[in-house]
Amino acid sequence: EAQVTQNPRYLITVTGKKLTVTCSQNMNHEYMSWYRQDPGLGLRQIYYSMNVEVTDKGDVPEGYKVSRKEKRNFPLILESPSPNQTSLYFCASSLVSVMASGPPDTQYFGPGTRLTVL
Amino acid sequence: SQQGEEDPQALSIQEGENATMNCSYKTSINNLQWYRQNSGRGLVHLILIRSNEREKHSGRLRVTLDTSKKSSSLLITASRAADTASYFCATDNYGQNFVFGPGTRLSVLP
Numbered sequence: 001e002a003q004v005t006q007n008p009r010y011l012i013t014v015t016g017k018k019l020t021v022t023c024s025q026n027m028n029h030e031y032m033s034w035y036r037q038d039p040g041l042g043l044r045q046i047y048y049s050m051n052v053e054v055t056d057k058g059d060v061p062e063g064y065k066v067s068r069k070e071k072r073n074f075p076l077i078l079e080s081p082s083p084n085q086t087s088l089y090f091c092a093s094s095l096v097s098v099m100a101s102g103p104p105d106t107q108y109f110g111p112g113t114r115l116t117v118l
Numbered sequence: 119s120q121q122g123e124e125d126p127q128a129l130s131i132q133e134g135e136n137a138t139m140n141c142s143y144k145t146s147i148n149n150l151q152w153y154r155q156n157s158g159r160g161l162v163h164l165i166l167i168r169s170n171e172r173e174k175h176s177g178r179l180r181v182t183l184d185t186s187k188k189s190s191s192l193l194i195t196a197s198r199a200a201d202t203a204s205y206f207c208a209t210d211n212y213g214q215n216f217v218f219g220p221g222t223r224l225s226v227l228p
Contacts (some may be wrong), residue, residue, distance in 0.1 A: 042218045043206065056215065105166065107153075111160045
């Protein structure tokens with residue numbers, strides 16, 4: 001089954017304790033992305049990756065790191081989490097457009113990770 | 119920066135009625151997409167419309183795009199209780215990063 005998986009689904013942690021949220025897709029998609037969703041703000045893009053070893057900042061990258069060493073995996077790293085990073089996080093993947101510099105196409109979303117930082 | 123802005127923020131209708139949601143954006147785009155989200159779960163893609171298209175249909179969904187006004191609308195015809203969800207538009211900001219609006223919360227009452 002084609003899917004995007006995230007782990008863990010729920011996480012409660014304390015300020016400053018490094019954590020990693022994993023994301024994996026089995027659709028051979030080039031494009032992967034991380035979003036956070038907060039009430040009233042919709043989804044905001046944190047980082048995205050057009051392919052292996054290629055990552056770029058989205059609208060709210062501060063306090064986050066990512067890596068893309070393999071095509072299927074795109075982990076989100078919080079080196080020193082703070083309470084303002086309490087949020088619902090989504091990973092997504094997509095094929096890119098047939099145009100060389102074109103935008104990603106339909107995005108497939110994971111089920112979400114609810115993170116609470118105390 | 120908030121690229122897509124949906125309107126209204128919330129909409130409540132009776133089953134069988136049509137629901138219309140609007141989205142406005144600020145910059146040039148390659149495509150605009152609509153997604154649905156059920157109560158804090160993952161988003162599901164509904165429809166994509168490219169900047170050179172004006173209207174697109176998919177089942178009970180009809181999407182229009184007016185690039186001169188930088189706006190799009192999503193029409194759901196003959197709504198059902200199962201359509202109750204939040205609906206988001208997303209634009210590509212003429213690049214590779216996506217911007218979502220805050221969403222329209224649709225309630226379809228039986």
